[in-house]
Amino acid sequence: MRANFIISEVLNGFRRNVTMTVAMVLTTAITLGMFGGGLLVIQMADKSQQIFLDRVEMQFFINDAVSDADPNCQESPCAELRADIENEPGVGSVTFIDREEAFEAAKQTFKDNPDIADNIREGTIPASLKVRMSDPTQFGPVLDKYSGARDRGVDGVLDQRELVQRIFSVLDGTRNAAFAVALVLAVAAILLIVNTVQVAAFTRRTEVSIMRLVGATRWYTQLPFLVEAVVAALVGAFLAIGGLFAAKVFFFDNALRDLYGVNILARIGVSDVLFVSPWLILGGILLSGITAYVTLRVYVRE
DSSP, X not given: OHHHHHHHHHHHHHHHTHHHHHHHHHHHHHHHHHXXXXXXXXXXXXXXXXXXXHHOXXXXXXXXXXXXXXXXXXXXXXXXXXXXXXXXXXXXXXXXXXXXXXXXXXXXXXXXXXXXXXXXXXXXXOOEEEEEESSGGGHHHHHHHHTTOGGGTEEEEEETHHHHHHHHHHHHHHHHHHHHHXXXXXXXXXXXXXXXXXXXXXXXXXXXXXXXXXXXXXXHHHHHHHHHHHHHXXXXXXXXHHHHHHHIIIIIHHHTHHHHHTTSSOOOOHHHHHHHHHHHHHHHHHHHHHHHHHHHHHHOOO
């Protein structure tokens, strides 16, 4: 009988305040959707960072004087420099690229831009040592140690970390923006829940008063209002989850297809959305449950 009463009261509450309930559901859905989007961006950034760290490399350019005297890097200081770098912790491989190979690589890089390709002259691109890391955490120490070794033939260095940092700054900005919007919407959702609970309690104040007079506990009379808020939030959470699946198909898969194809960004999969989903459901329950409970304790005193 108690369960039937609570269910009946919840349905009556939805019927009496249908517009506010719909508004609460939609606001909660958008709030949780933005929060879930931020979590997906975090997952993408973490997995993408690993992709970049696995591929990131540094390139030490050899000055012309050393290259002229030792074009194949078989004598000191070039050979000694190469051996020292190979023995550094975290270094996976060191590849020597002579001037001819550097020239061909540059021509290939700019083959779609004839104005630049035609101006590249053989012998103008310096030889270099290309270093791949087996332990990306050692990238910085190796770079710092040898980037200034001009007395050993180093004329400059190509550091790809700056590019990686720029990409992840964009991802971090997107994540922070999603969380900021979610925070603003969360405040709106809280205010809507407060207003909905207050209106529901006011429209049923006579019924509640009669129940209290015949011995019903305060918790028993307030439970239907609490359940209403939680159910509405759960509906909003499931709408948000559906929205994330739609975003995966229409945004992540379509808009980022080219970046996925060249393995620049990690792919967001169904498993990522499923991983985020329980947190959205839990967040919806906590957001609505705590807000409704506090509102009832403060507003409905009798």
